[in-house]
Amino acid sequence: MDENENLVFVLGPTNTGKTYYAIEKMLTYPNGVIGLPLRLLAREVYEKVVNKVGKLKVSLVTGEEQISPTTAKYFITTVEAMPTEKSFDFVAVDEIQLCNDFERGHVFTDRLLNFRGNIETLFLGSDSMENILKSMFPKSSILEKKRRSKLSFIGKKGLLSLPKRSAVIAFNSNDVYSIASKIKALKGGAAVVMGSLSPQTRNSQVSMFEEGTVDYIVATDAIGMGLNLDIKNASFSSIRKFDGKENRFLKDSELGQIAGRAGRNIEDGAFSTTxxxxxxxxxxxxxxxTNNYQAIEFLFWRESSLDFSSVYNLLKSLEKKSTDPRLIKTQNKRDENTLKFLSSLKLIREKLFCESNIKLLWDISTIPDYFKNLDNIFSDLLVKIYCNIVDSGYLNTPWAISETKKLQNLEGSIDMLTFRLAKTRFWNYISNRTHWTKNNQDLKQLALETERLLSDALHQRLTNEFVDKKLRIFLKEYNLKKSLEVKINPNNEILLNERAIGKIYGFLVKIYDQESLFKNKFLKIEVSKKVKLLLEQYASHFINNNINIIIDREGDLYVNLNKIGYLWKGKNLLEPKIIINNNHYLNQSTYLKILEKVNLEIKKKIYIIFWNPELSSKINNRKIHSFLFSLDKNFGVVNLNDPKNDLIKLSIDEKKSLFKNNIIFGKSHAFYKSLVLKNYKDIRWALGSLYFKGKIMKMPPNVNVLVDIKNISENLLHLIGYIKIKNMAVKVSFLEKIAIFIFRRKKSMYYFDYCFLYKFKISSFILHDILMFLGFTKIAGTSNVSYWIKQKIKNYKSTYDKDNPFYVLKKLQ
Structure with missing residues (x-):
């Protein structure tokens, strides 16, 4: 093992100024690099260095973010992103005790063993590393740092008795949110800090704490990695965490790392439990x-010299064990397991024919899993990216840009915004792999802009969720103006003295933070009264003007992109029940007028989407009346070969009359033309699902033949242009196409072979059921070649269905 005399270990507890020492030391050299354990901390140190030497001399390099001016001399990076291929006069790595970390230890150990500055190398960390470092590097220097303030235990504290400027520590997001909500109820609010937050969201949250907007902060153990905050007390809500392998108790040194965030510089700090x-x-x-912890006895390690001659040899080199008993092969095999999974896929395996492709697969396997438990989403993206790069040399940037643009949705819960941020971090990471992308600036800028938008939205959502400060602001505004001015802006937002306090969604009034705002009874009465007046004016305009109502695929009703209500199961398919979204701000008489207006408009829409049931009243012909009755009873489709429907024959002129009214007569069926059109198909399915099933089901794919549809009723299938044949459904237009082709010439015997199957792209089993349905009988043949005859439809002599309109009409004749 190499021993370097220019190697210095700066060891000590928190609040000893180790990071500051490394920054000052680096700036005495013409160039240098500092590796830090967190992206958040890297950004913080980057800004400090920029303030000292200017932006043009400093580069920030993390997995998800790169600011790299060509004139940069000083590199601030995360440990994983350190440019080990470059040469620097000065090298520093912070929190070197993380060599003993289960999840990332092998990365820190690699830097400890293999990365050196030309003139000086500094490793900063806990003095629990001193013994093992001395044994591994006997010629190195150790610089011990002492804590500049006292740290004391103040016992167990309830949330109500927590001193101001306290940080409450939790180890998962659910606990962080739960504790923040409790502090909001007791103390008025709390900032939130977690490793999954973007630097921008984290800085915005921290600013509220630093500026005194809130006196409490709830954080994960990410707060222990060198983030400098004005904390007087660190209070643990738990001393157990999941470390990627198991749910375990924290070591004393880990607890000390977090507790040490309390008390900065010469100001004493405290720690407690809660x-x-x-x-x-x-x-x-x-x-x-006393900062006296059990010495670290081993470091996690993994071979860094890898063999890319084959996947087998690569895995073998990754599994290699060190001959040094102090170096334990890492047990965190997420990237190795990803490699094994990806290389087992046939699509990937076919491309692993050269070292460069194998190395690329390993690089892709080491992409951080920002999605955590959503394995399929993550692995599918990795497969697509790998195939893109191998097949074309570069990532499909337009696809990546399209995926990133989808994330610019600022609606949803905190968890949903956090998930979108995680996905954005993935694309940030990809955009910074310049050798994978061509002209990557568009993707890079888009990913950064998306992160900025989501960060702003998440900060606002966190603040709204966990800080109750609006009531004080509103009361202050009221006291200044002595009056309340309530109005609605063009975006339908409700403004109180020019501040948005809510929004009108259709006819539903949503007051933001209503619980906080309406704690004051006067505000509640005055705001409610004025909002009711404004809503009545808005409703009057709606009732007395032309409107265009849009029905979407969920059965929701929209006017000018504002949802006003939804459709539900009514007394029949063509008369769905209309629900108008409203609350106590709209009076009953106005609601009924709105409902009458909407009913009239929806009736017009329904007749376009389905068919006009009033058509028979416009035609003075009993046979046509009966036919339309049967057509409507069968939800728009009638089987012309069914003997039950053969009691009456329509003349050519009668059919022409119906054709003019968008009724199609085919070889096998008659049907409303609207049912076979793509327009409104999703709405017909939604409304049909509601009517027949009481809920909206997933719409079947748009194919000619649907299989395994035994749970879908025949009438519901009619509404999207299908007929049911045994346990499959066939598009009526497709069936007609087949029937026309078969009956283009009359034959005594019909012959079907592979060419016929190929022409219509159906299997022999499907053809068999279709031919049986069309009245054919098989007389000979195999699955590939068969001979059929058409059976004549016998006179229907069974007991008549007395409800059949053709039967009724026949009796009248």
Missing amino acids: LNCQNLTNKTIKSIE
Whole structure:
């Protein structure tokens, strides 16, 4: 193992100025690099260095973000993103005790063993590393740093008795949100800091705490990695965390790393427990207060010299164990498992014929899993990216841009915004792999802009969720103006003294933070009264003017992109029940007028989407009346070969009359033309699902033949232009196409072979059922070649269906 005399270890507890020391040391050299454990901390250090030497001399390099001026001399990076291929006079790595971390330890150990500055190398971290570092690098220097303030345990505190400027520590997002909500109820609000937040969201949240908008912050253990905040007390809500392998108790050194965030510079700090946290032992308390922790005895390690001659050899080199007992092969095999999975796929395996392709697969396998438990989403993206690059040399940038644009949706819950941010971080990472992309600036800028938009939205959502400050602002505004001015802006937002307090969605009034705003009874009465007046004016304009109502595929009703209500199951298909979204702000008489107006408009729409049931009243012909009755009863489709429908024959002129009214007569069926059109198909399916099933089901794919549709009723299939044949459904237009082709010439015997199957792209089993349905009988043949005859339709002598309109008409004649 190499021993370098220019190697210096700067060891000590938190609040000793180690990172500051490394920054100052680096700036004494013409160039240098500092590797940091978190993107958030890298951004913080980057800004400090920029303030000292200017933007043109500093580069920020993380997995998801790169600011790299060509004149940069100083590189601030995450440890994983350190440019080890470059040569620097000065190299520093922070939090080197993470060599013992289950998840990332092998990366830190690789930097410890293999990355050196030309003149000086600094590794910063906890003094729990001192013994193992001395044994591994006996010729190195150790610079010990002492904490500049005292850290004391103040016992267990309830949330109500937590001192101001406290950070409450939790270890998963659900607990963070739950505790923040409780503090909001008791203390007025809390900032939230988690590793999954973008730097922008994190900085915005921290600013609220630093500026005194809130006196409390709820954070994960990411706060322990060098983030500098004005914290006086660190309070643990738990001392257990999931480390990627198991749910375990934190080590004393890990607790000390977090508790040490309290008390900065010469100001003393405190730590405590809260809520249901298990009590700290006297030994743990003493260890934290005196910074005396159990020495680290081993480091996680993985071979860095990899063999890319084959996937087998690559995996073999990754599994290699060190001959040094202090270096333990990493147990975190996420990237290795990803490699194994991807290389097992046939689509990937066919491309692993050269070292460059195998190396690319390994690089892609090491992409951080920002999606965590959503394995399919992550692996599918990796497969597509790999195939893109191998097949064309570069990533399909238009596709990547399209995927990124989909993320610019600022609606949804905190969890949904956080997920979109995670996906944006993935595309940020990809856009910074310049050798994978061609002309990647558009993707890079779009990903950064998307992150900015989502970060702003998430910060606002977190603030709205966990900080109750609006009531104070509104009351202050009221006291200044002595009056309340309520109005609606062009975006349908409700403004109170020029501040948005809510929004009108159709006829539904939504007051933002109503619980906070309406705590004041005067505000509640005055705002409610004025909003009612405005809504009545809005409703009057709606009732007395022409409107265009849009029905979407979910059965929702929209006017000018504003949802006003939805359709539900009514007494029949063509008369669905209309629900208008409203609350107590709209009076009953106005609601009924709106409902009458909407009913009239929906009736017109329904007749276009389905058919006009009033058609028979416009035609003075009993046979046509009966035919239309049967057509409507069968939801728009009548089987002309069914003997039940053969009681009456329509003349050519009668058919022409019906054809003018958009009724099609085919070889096998008559049907409304609207049912076979693509227009409104999704709405017909939605309304049909509601009528027959009471809920909107997933619409079948747009194919000529649907299989395994036993749970879908024949009448519902009619509404989207299908007829049911046994356990399959066939587009009526497709069936007519087949029938026309078969009956183009009359034959005594019909012959069907592979050419016929190929022409219509159907299997022999489907053809068999279709021919049986059309009245054929098979007389000979195999699955590939068969001979059929057409049976004549016998006179229907069974007991008549007395409800059949043809039967009724026949009796009248």
